[in-house]
Amino acid sequence: MTLLSIQKVSKTYEIQQGWWGRKHLVRALQAVSLTVEPGCCLGVVGESGAGKSTLGRIVLGLEQPDRGEIWFQGKNLRHLRRDQQRILRRDLQVVFQDSLSAVNPRLSVREIIGEPMQNYLNMSPTQMSEQIQQLLEIVGLRAADIDKYPHQFSGGQLQRVTIARAIALKPKLIVLDEPVASLDMTIQAQILHLLADLKEQFELSYLFISHDLAAVSFMANKLVVMYQGAIVEAVEDLKQLHHLQHPYAQQLMAAQLPSHPRDRLLFSS
Numbered sequence: 361m362t363l364l365s366i367q368k369v370s371k372t373y374e375i376q377q378g379w380w381g382r383k384h385l386v387r388a389l390q391a392v393s394l395t396v397e398p399g400c401c402l403g404v405v406g407e408s409g410a411g412k413s414t415l416g417r418i419v420l421g422l423e424q425p426d427r428g429e430i431w432f433q434g435k436n437l438r439h440l441r442r443d444q445q446r447i448l449r450r451d452l453q454v455v456f457q458d459s460l461s462a463v464n465p466r467l468s469v470r471e472i473i474g475e476p477m478q479n480y481l482n483m484s485p486t487q488m489s490e491q492i493q494q495l496l497e498i499v500g501l502r503a504a505d506i507d508k509y510p511h512q513f514s515g516g517q518l519q520r521v522t523i524a525r526a527i528a529l530k531p532k533l534i535v536l537d538e539p540v541a542s543l544d545m546t547i548q549a550q551i552l553h554l555l556a557d558l559k560e561q562f563e564l565s566y567l568f569i570s571h572d573l574a575a576v577s578f579m580a581n582k583l584v585v586m587y588q589g590a591i592v593e594a595v596e597d598l599k600q601l602h603h604l605q606h607p608y609a610q611q612l613m614a615a616q617l618p619s620h621p622r623d624r625l626l627f628s629s
């Protein structure tokens with residue numbers, strides 16, 4: 361069964377520039393359709409303003425579309441009762457770009473990772489500590505980091521904490537919204553390798569949103585290119601990346617990817 365199916369989703373924002381400025385409409389998404397199959401990574405690439413994050417927020421239920429439907433695990437997310445949504449949401453997690461604003465600076469790692477576990481799992485404090493320590497080790501941190509606070513970590517380490525939180529409930533799908541964009545190149549590669557390993561280990565699926573075609577093509581099985589709120593190209597087989605049709609997609613490709621995959625040294629292990 362298809363894990364996530366987005367059907368003709370549209371979203372328009374009304375924007376006013378300045379107090380007296382005229383209002384105008386921004387079509388953030390225009391009849392966007394896509395699917396994510398179990399165990400797969402679908403990349404969504406496009407420049408800033410293309411509508412990628414709006415799409416991610418809608419999938420996560422943080423915003424409602426004006427039109428269109430979102431099916432997750434065979435259920436229409438727009439037509440679920442709150443309690444049914446809660447059960448499904450357990451299987452749908454997120455990692456954002458900015459790990460620092462994705463966590464509460466006053467909470468310890470134990471509280472940050474423990475929060476979804478407390479909401480959904482019935483565990484004793486000892487079991488929970490053990491589980492959190494295990495998660496920390498899985499994402500490449502130390503069990504002893506459990507009582508540290510966000511400011512005691514580097515950006516890359518803190519992103520590992522948010523990844524541990526995202527996998528804590530063993531979800532089916534994780535929305536990765538520019539998960540490496542704020543990190544320097546070596547750390548980007550490390551985090552991408554970690555995400556790829558976790559995908560295999562926990563049979564995860566990803567919706568990987570990024571402006572960076574190289575990062576997305578490292579992990580994606582399929583990808584779509586977004587331009588001005590619409591999908592302008594869908595690539596079913598990454599070997600076909602060099603045969604993109606849409607002028608914007610070709611431009612993105614020429615600007616961001618070396619002509620041969622073997623030259624993508626950054627992302628080789």
Ligand SMILES: Nc1ncnc2c1ncn2[C@@H]1O[C@H](COP(=O)(O)OP(=O)(O)OP(=O)(O)O)[C@@H](O)[C@H]1O
Pocket residue numbers: 373374375386387388406407408409410411412413414415571
């Ligand atoms: N809450 C909002 N209110 C008004 N306009 C918005 C809102 N969110 C997004 N937009 C507009 O919708 C369009 C798509 O934005 P979105 O953030 O989804 O694009 P993006 O591809 O994720 O780009 P970026 O990577 O820069 O965030 C942009 O023109 C943006 O200004």
